[in-house]
Amino acid sequence: MKKIVLPLLCLVLSTPVFPQSARFTMSGTISDAENGEDLIGVNVFVPSLNTGASTNVYGFYSLTLPKGKYEIEVSYLGYETVKMTVDLSENSKRNVRLTTLTKTLQEVVVTGEQQNVNVARAEMSVERLSAKEIKSLPAMMGEVDLIKAIQLLPGVQSVSEGSSSFSVRGGGHDQNLMLLDEATVYSASHLMGFFSVFNNDAVKDVKLYKGDLPAAYGGRLASLVDVRTKDGNSQKFSGVGGIGTISSRLTLEGPIAGDKMTFVLSGRRTYADVFLPLAKEQRVKDAKLYFYDVNAKLNCKVNDNNRLFLAGYFGRDVFASENLSEMDFGNKTLTVRWNHIFSPKVFSNFTLIGSYYDYATEIDMNESIAQDWKSTMRDMGGKADLSYHPDPQNNVKFGYGFMHHAIARGTGGGVGENSIIRRFELPEDYAIDHAVYASNESTLFRKLTLRYGLRFSLFQNLGNDDYSYRYVDYESADSTFREKGKVYNTQWRLEPRVGVNYMFNEKHAIKISYSRSAQYIQLASNSSAGSPVDLWFYASENVKPQISDQFAFGYFRNFYDNMFESSVELYYKNLTNVVDFKERASLFVNSRIDGELRFGKGYAYGAELLLRKNKGALTGWIAYTYSRSFRKIDRVNNDEWYRSPYDRPHSISVMLNYDFQPKWQFSAGWVYATGIPVTYPLGRYQIEGLYVPIYSKRNEYRYPDYHRLDLSATLKLSKPSNRFRHELNFSLYNAYGRKNPWTVYFKQDEENPDRMKGEMMYLFSVVPSITWNFNF
Template identity: 45%
Template sequence: MKKLYLMLLLLIGTGASLLAQQKFTINGHIRDKANGEGMIGATIYIPEISSGATTNVYGFYSITLPAGDYTLVFRSLGYVTLEQKISLNGNTKLEIELEEEKSTLEEVVVTGERVDANVKSMEMSVNKLEMKTIQRMPALLGEVDVIRSIQLLPGVSTVGEGASGFNVRGGGVDQNLILLDESPVYNSSHLFGFFSVFNPDAVKDVKLIKGGIPAQYGGRLSSLLDVRMKDGNSKELSGTGGVGTVSSRLSVEAPIIKDKSSFILAGRRSYADLFLKLSPDENLRENAAYFYDLSAKVNYKLNDRNTFYLSGYFGKDVFKFADLFKMSWGNYTSTIRWNHLFSERLFANFTGIYSNYDYLLGSNLSSQGFEWKSNIINWSPKVDLAYYLNTNNTLTFGASAIFYTFKPGDISVTSDSFFNAYQAPWQYGREYAAYVDNEQKIGTRLSLQYGLRVSAFDYQGPRTVYDYVGVTGQRKRPVNPRTFEKGESIAFYPNVEPRISANIATDNNSSIKASYNRMVQYIHLISNTTAASPLDIWQPSTNNIKPERADQWVLGYFRNFQDNRFETSVEGYYKTMSNQIDYINGAQLLLNDSLEGDLLYGKGRSYGLEFFAKKNTGALTGWISYTLSRSERQIEGINQGNWYRAKYDKTHNLSVVGIYELNERWSFSGNFTYSTGVVTTFPNARWEYEGITIPYNTNDVRNNFRVPAYHRLDLAATLQNKPRKNWDSNWVFSIYNVYARKNAYSIYFRQNADNPTNTEAVRLAILGIFVPAVTYNFNF
């Protein structure tokens, strides 16, 4: 009996030991209690192991731990912290809802991220802006704008008002990958760059990544702008909207099946053309100038393991000047996604993407009637998986394919037009990629993220291709024609893109981060102007145009002060680029079947220091950013083969943003920005032809002069109306360019009207006045 008792104790002890060694998984979602939206970047902290996890872009988390008793602390800045004790003896699902904190005036915050995320996370060269912050900032004509807001961050610039897109760390506008719910957006601007295509009422999250880019992303050299739409309120009917100086907007979201399915529908339209129709001048009534966009999303939770999403964006700009001229461009995107949980640790996202960017140029004049249409269309299936191996390792991997169709120009004409109908040959390409990436914690001080992306581009027929011969720097002629059939490979470019980042915690409030990225870009924006325009064309890599490639090294120091009330950082970067594209003097870019003969190729480099300081809490919040940088190119056939400054090079770039909450009803904000003027090429001689003086440059220099420095102050005040039952509203009063600075967009040369023998320089300012605006916003 004694032996049996001892054996029983041994078995019990062995079982307890095995149970102690056994591991189980806790997983689920963290959502906003008010509307059911998944919370991106919310944290789960476990004091017993001094570690935890963060939610992904769908609000999902997974943690694997040995059996035992634990305290789980769920947090997101601006929300009430929730603690939950559990006894872990099996796989456990915890669906968490956090309640928004009813902040006093002293607790106003400018970010919804974890308070020490800038120090503790692996991310570097990353900026996130909450829509609540963007909506408080002064805006041109009262239009809250995502793109204009990120231009106030370090390392980001623009060539001026009326310029489409943005530049990051010395790169062109086409070197930024802009995603809306994972679908690429090829032109992010309305009204030639004055406003962005993103309706602020439909946007949930905005993240800009300039370095340390995970292996999941590729296809561009400079940055990733990841914009995520709201999923829709799954709790109750709600809406937001506004009436502004330029446009009005309205969004409605509601549950289809409470806590299971919901939708959001958001629309916006400008109305300058409606006022034109009221004009007594018949010619003015024939004109049009407006934009519109519509964003929609619906989701359905089938069960705990399967959720489906369908989202779309449809936007267009239209300009018309009677019958003389008409022009339009627009983006159409759609994304279908299936989130599937294979197990408590393996999360998958299957995505199908469609994107279509088109533009049209034409005239309705009887003798000159024509319409020129152009498109870039792509379809893309992709799969992304995340395996939460343990609390120290999160493995992500996946694959994607993009099927491109490029339509450079289809011209149709009226019966009596002197133009000829024409169709530029279509181009086709396929881009493939597969990646694996691991985020690993090594001890309490060191974290690594390392991965590998393997990509390839296949340029395909049907197409007749040529080689180009001639003198470098001059137009080359096509020779050696070869014809390829549909689907036949013309040129194939494989590439390996390694990525690695490191975070070394120096203490609880500071860290040193470093990263290396290789990025490859297979499609290119063909533009020889300082600022991109809607009529610029996208061109795939061909047998003559090689893929662009960049290698970027970044080193940064991050430190927080006063219990994360203040955060600061300094980052230095160095980037080299190969196969950069430039153009011969007098290049013909539009409807040119021999375009490749006008292109030149070379290398580039950019380097700089970025300083950032932000105050997160209190009545006064905001940030200061300063960038000291240089961006250069060396192209054979330009500037005698010497290095020259790229067209988006800016030595100094300073931004100051302040938001002051005076009381519960009044808040004030201001932006100040200063930057070195953009570079341009000035002539040193002139020649005359039939009495017309034409300035030109004799020594083959490029970008040898800068326009005057750019600086601007914007101010805004928000008056919160007294809330009514189920209705909140406010008035926003703003002034853009307060002191009416005539910032030079460009400088051009012409004959002096009084003395035609003299050539004069003329400054072109797009907005040389202060611009006031009033906007009424509401939500219900």
Template identity: 40%
Template sequence: MIGSNTAFFRYVCFLFVFVFFSSSFETIAQDISQVSGQVFDGESGEPLPGAAIYWENQPSRGTVTDQDGFFSLPVASLPNNLNISFLGYKLAVRSFKNKDELVDLKFFLSPEEVSLSEVVVSERRQDYNVKSTAIGKNEISGDELRRIPALFGEVDLLRSIQLLPGVNTAGEGTTGLFVRGGSSDQNLIQIDGAPIYNPSHFFGFFSVFNPDAVSDVALYKGNIPANFGGRASSLIDISLKEGNTQKIRGSGGIGSISSRLTVDGPLFSEDASFLISARRTYADIFLGLSSNESLKDNQLYFYDLSGKLMWRNGEKNKFTFSTYYGSDFLGLAEQFGLGWNNWINSFEWDRQINDKLFLDVTAYYSFYKYKITVTDEDNGFDWSNYFSESGGKVALTYIPRENTELKFGVHSQLYYFAPVDLQFSDSENIQPFESTTRIGFQNSFFIAGNAELTEKLSVEAGLRWSAYQQIGDGVNYIYENGDPTIDGVVSDTLNYNFGERMQFFDGLEPRVAMRYLLTDGLALKGSYNRNYQYIQVASNSSAGLPIDRWIPAGKYIEPIRSDQVSVGVFKNLNDNKWELSLEGYYRDFRNIIDLKQNADVLFKDNVETEILTGDGWAYGLEFLLRKNVGKTTGWLSYTWSRTYRKIEGINKGLPYNPRFDRPHDLSLVLTHEINDRLSFSGTFVYTTGVAVTFPVGSYVLDNQRLPIYDEYRNQSRFPDYHRMDLSLTLKNKDKGRWWKGSWNFSVYNAYGRKNPFSYEFTDIMNNDIQFDSSDGLEVFSQRPGVVKTYLFGILPSVTYNFTF
């Protein structure tokens, strides 16, 4: 390990020396054969990603701006005109006579005064679906998110992602994502480069992302770029908006269960901006007004705060700082309380060293904490835990020529899992429980590049090497049989000091994707991806809970390895107005964990005694038809997929389906602008029911009927799930005032489908499922039965949205 640490130290030193001295050689390194600059929105001052830049006499050899509005283009013969175009904006043309004029270029585009109700800014070019090497990638803009009908009128990012092909859920009312056969903990969800470990409010009913603060979101489920890693299944990359640099503006909404407010604008000058966004529920206020004493003293709320600062130091340096804090709390009178918090910070420095070389530096800190309190003299307890990830990434991007890019860098991560702290009220008779600290340190080095080898063939390839070690302060248990899952008898304990290596893993993660143009509007793509994941969740719930136990790789639990092969056909229709794709994939998992029957991972320090390890695989076909322009937009997606696990000790060693295996998944999303003030949105979803284990019998103990389960897992299914949501948005008349408002009327589950949330196998007395024998009433009949619980019937909501 000393050798790898030394190599890491030398590499980091080299990068920082290179960066700090690069400015001294900037003039020498400048290539006068390239013209570079930045494109902005003329009204807000925000960068415009995806704007087209080309010389007037070479329209077919242009380029597009990156996510920060930067571009670099070879200089054509002068004099010449440089054209800058973007959908929904007026064409900008600037004339140049000699190369001395090609410096300090900034372009501010003005929106076209046409009948478009809004302009959607996206870093994608119109033919991106066909011309790029991207496979297994989907994007949703912040504007699209806000148009999709939502539960309780609360627009939700993760629930919107569930409408994309290849993404399944664990059931009604959850935001957990299961992407191409992977479990929910195998998704890397990050905000401006910082990971978030519990992305949900209200036990998964809502995600933590305020839609007003989100710029866009990208889902990578096929070819994940080599500069990202750490998860086996997918990457969900979320970007917060930057504040505009021209004027103060705001937006918000007052909804059925929560209200939100976002304010952004310039900070001291046009070179800096801020954005602040807040959201809070008021369910606890309504509970306090209730006349029901059993509800009056209860508490149920969440709130979150987001912020982003941006500062440009000259034309070549840009600094951003993003932060997020979210809190949830559920309290039942003075008897029970459960709360959890997320706190995330991210700092980014983007520097244009010269026309061909760009530097990106990211540092972040992600913290998650939960606490449970039960107030009782005899059986009360306080249970709390927290964990964090700190990290830094340095990446250099080199663009030697048009349509060729090379990126390389290093990413370091420190995982800290604090001991579980469990204190009992009756401390004299019950000993407090405390687990041991777990610390992981990971370094990853990556190199990636893409190039157009010919007019038809484009390749993107990368290699990532990840090295992970579990370090002290910590404990390794030694078991009598060498296998903790046999009887769990500890024969010895090995203690490690702080920083001492306990276990080491490493692996190479190759990634490659290719695109071949069959015709100008038709492409064939393929990719191969390998990913290692060194931390995973051990939980009895597939939906994800605030108290889920994260387990780092160690002596008895190896890291997950995921290999995926994808192929697809991509076609654009009707002058790029329609996008069509058909993708197939096969994914292989190694070292997947699952729990033994009746396992307990919450109150054990040596959780390896409750965990079994094996393999898994998944395969499927994904169809997507999408329309991005016009009065009617949206998409139709269909996925056929299967997911399997094979673990000795579960299902008699035979392959079985995890709960989220749902072979058929259909989603339809439509938005139609009826006129300038009125728009309609609707979604329809249909999926196969989740896989479950139903009891095969029952027995009576102490006058209670208890279920009997056999050794086979998930052999049954819930009924198929389907639902329709509708939404109507009415904008107030524009009278030229600074305040603009609109009303959104939505209906969740429009035709009242009673989709099952759970089944309870119990005794039904007097043919009444709500009969309570404790009331002292006489029991006339008693029979075994099944009680179905569903969460939502027809659920209307109203939201007032505003901007100023």
């Protein structure tokens, strides 16, 4: 380990050596001229030096060059390129506003990135989606969904039909870090996973890192989904919305005080419950079943060097049967960010983050068994991220973050004087994590870019005025009283991240990367898809952090002036300290979860092929993924290796959009994947007339292969130049009615009770929907 760490430290901490002739820095922000939104990843290029910079997630760029006069090009796909002459004789600030290409000139583009960025960027295993791209995909029940769009990308698999949980490169669904404006979203599902918590109208940009996370991020092994919401239209009051089959949504944005302050307010609600009173059955009439969510953001430009953001999310699912029971659950997040430019070369972002998830149930059938129940998870913390741009060849990032975690596993019991049920309160669990990181992206030669970084993560368990239990050989050995707030267990890991990009020319490159990640928090669920009542648990004196070492190799090639992008990525992941659960683990209402755990190891490998067409009337992509994932867990499956629930060798996704200007747009998506691994019964024995199964080895069999075709057509009802624009979207989810099993079970044949027959439950047949969308 030392052999790796020391050279890395030297690399990170060494100061690059630059010519000492007079150098000056041009910096600023780049935004959309129409709505003032900062643009991410805009290319600021100096042709005479063949060098440049790109904007960060806040639209900021910094370019340090020798004194002189330069032609500078600012380009971004879908926008008119700005060329300007800059006489750089002192540090200067240049904010640039880009204008979208006029309709007659604009080619249909589905990616928001500049030319050849997929080849040129040092990162690999990264996918980026714009709100526009997501919107172009066929919608399910009229709602386009960010997570459903991510599930179509190479290397990503849905864990079950209709679910918002997903697996990246064979990793568990709790190994994905979901960030909404930097705040962790612990449960990203609405309506049991049919929809995600992300309202596409409020989303500006989504980036998926498949295992190879930037050093600034950590805490999960498989992926990072970094969702950034809109900052708000600084030019005019505007809105976007839609009325769909089961939900409606509205987003309003605009300036508050000139262009210094902007707001975004976005909300949506399903209204299936509005129609329930029309049902024949009384219990259905009395039911409630809906979700709603609200995104709000304030963005304040204090001055050229300081900006403040306040972003919040609040969402809730409610399911209730009148006079009987109610269950509701949801997330709340709050982010306060301060961007400060210390100097033209040093950009900083300070963030305070809060994240909260809870679920609650109430049963009120009868006063003697009236009961309630509540569980919560709460994160509060902050981080400081700084970037230093000494010259165009180096982009140094460093920072520190901490997060305090609290999990209340359950408080509840009988309600009222007449309840015979005992009340209880499980002790809260507390922990705090810290991380320090430094990284640099360095262009050593014009063709070679080196990306290297190191993250130091530290995780501490805090006392809760209760006992912690130490387990030996999975049995409780002793216990120790832990005073509230006192650190009683500390674990740390070094997480190096290295990548090399060699560009043969601007059109093709090879990339290699190595990334180590540690995960200290995991989901207390042994179901394959997860549910809203799942909570998380910490690494502890009994639980080591899970570790992933991922090696990846990729070849990237673009054709025909960036019309086509293609890539091949190969990866291998080695997993240690893999956490799993003993058979029939009791994870619900259990303050001693450590005793239910089993530990082991795993590995995953695969290949991802992507061909994407970015321009022209026909756009889209074809992706093929080969993915294998295996585990070996102590005392599970007779200590033998078995397929992980996420082992799905072959998957294909084909997404096509065709734009019939000026009125119609059509899109189609077809997905195929090898069936989910499953444990089936081989034998049976009879007890009390029931046939009890004797199972195969774990995940020895598979469900039938999964495939589905989605279609959508959008009819534009107004001219693009109109102030109020609207359109109708018609979607067919699962157009040919494929019955993909959600679960398979067996029951005794009614005619011959000695015969077992298989039955599958599937969620969707053909699901048509229509949505009216508008914007102004």
